[in-house]
Amino acid sequence: MTTKTREEINQTEKDYWNEGKLDRSKIKKLRRHAFFYSYKRERKIINKLLKDFNNKDVLEIGSYEWTFWFNKDTKPKSLTCINISEKELENGKQHAEKQSFPVNHYLMDANNLSFEDQSFDIVFGGAILHHLDIEKTIGHIHRVLKPGGKIIFIEPLNMNPLYKIYRKLNPQERTPDEHALVFKDFKIIRNKFTFDHYFFDFFSVAFGFISLKIFGDKNYDNWINKLGYNLDVFFSKIPFLHPLFARVIIFGSKK
Numbered sequence: 001m002t003t004k005t006r007e008e009i010n011q012t013e014k015d016y017w018n019e020g021k022l023d024r025s026k027i028k029k030l031r032r033h034a035f036f037y038s039y040k041r042e043r044k045i046i047n048k049l050l051k052d053f054n055n056k057d058v059l060e061i062g063s064y065e066w067t068f069w070f071n072k073d074t075k076p077k078s079l080t081c082i083n084i085s086e087k088e089l090e091n092g093k094q095h096a097e098k099q100s101f102p103v104n105h106y107l108m109d110a111n112n113l114s115f116e117d118q119s120f121d122i123v124f125g126g127a128i129l130h131h132l133d134i135e136k137t138i139g140h141i142h143r144v145l146k147p148g149g150k151i152i153f154i155e156p157l158n159m160n161p162l163y164k165i166y167r168k169l170n171p172q173e174r175t176p177d178e179h180a181l182v183f184k185d186f187k188i189i190r191n192k193f194t195f196d197h198y199f200f201d202f203f204s205v206a207f208g209f210i211s212l213k214i215f216g217d218k219n220y221d222n223w224i225n226k227l228g229y230n231l232d233v234f235f236s237k238i239p240f241l242h243p244l245f246a247r248v249i250i251f252g253s254k255k
């Protein structure tokens with residue numbers, strides 16, 4: 001097996017996102033159903049973390065997750081967004097026009113940030129680190145953050161054997177080189193940041209599947225879905241069960 005260079009991986013990522021090559025239609029309905037309560041929990045957690053953004057220089061790795069995250073009270077001093085894909089960057093620019101704070105966009109490789117040292121107070125992103133060389137990117141994020149600077153990332157995980165099988169069977173949902181996080185990646189982040197986490201979505205996937213079959217699409221608010229979600233909240237507090245979960249929020253500070 002030949003190993004791809006980072007330039008080749010970047011080119012593939014760029015092509016996939018510019019040309020909209022992914023097909024997630026199969027999983028869309030289940031996701032919407034099964035994650036109904038966990039999206040609400042995620043929203044609450046993000047709202048809490050967003051309080052730190054006001055009057056801060058903020059960098060998004062990726063380019064328009066902020067349009068989903070920010071609420072009406074979020075007013076950074078500046079927001080900078082980068083992406084390797086022109087199309088993804090363009091999507092963000094359209095949202096930026098309506099904002100009261102300055103938003104800057106750069107076509108840039110996240111593995112090799114060209115910002116000066118200590119330029120930002122906060123670096124964040126959604127479903128992005130797993131498209132990158134974690135070690136390189138985390139090194140750059142650490143470098144461009146001011147002392148005490150913060151990180152927040154929401155990422156998919158790839159430790160549960162069932163999810164691994166699902167991923168293998170459904171390559172159309174992912175870019176070829178992406179790698180949802182495993183504990184090795186947490187170790188890399190821990191070298192440069194102190195952080196805590198929230199794990200999401202194990203029972204809620206199975207319960208969501210059953211609930212979707214019984215109650216049908218868009219009838220999310222039911223006892224089966226709620227039970228799956230509550231089991232997740234409870235069991236996500238037990239560290240050795242973390243590999244079973246599908247997603248994680250990581251939030252922490254520069255060492």
Ligand SMILES: C[S@@+](CC[C@H](N)C(=O)[O-])C[C@H]1O[C@@H](n2cnc3c(N)ncnc32)[C@H](O)[C@@H]1O
Pocket residue numbers: 010013014017061062063064065066082083084085088108109110111126127128131132
């Ligand atoms: C799953 S999507 C997440 C999008 C994210 N939520 C956002 O709003 O930008 C992954 C994103 O990573 C970007 N990407 C992939 N490789 C990159 C790289 N080397 N540098 C910067 N962005 C990259 C893709 O273009 C795509 O926008």
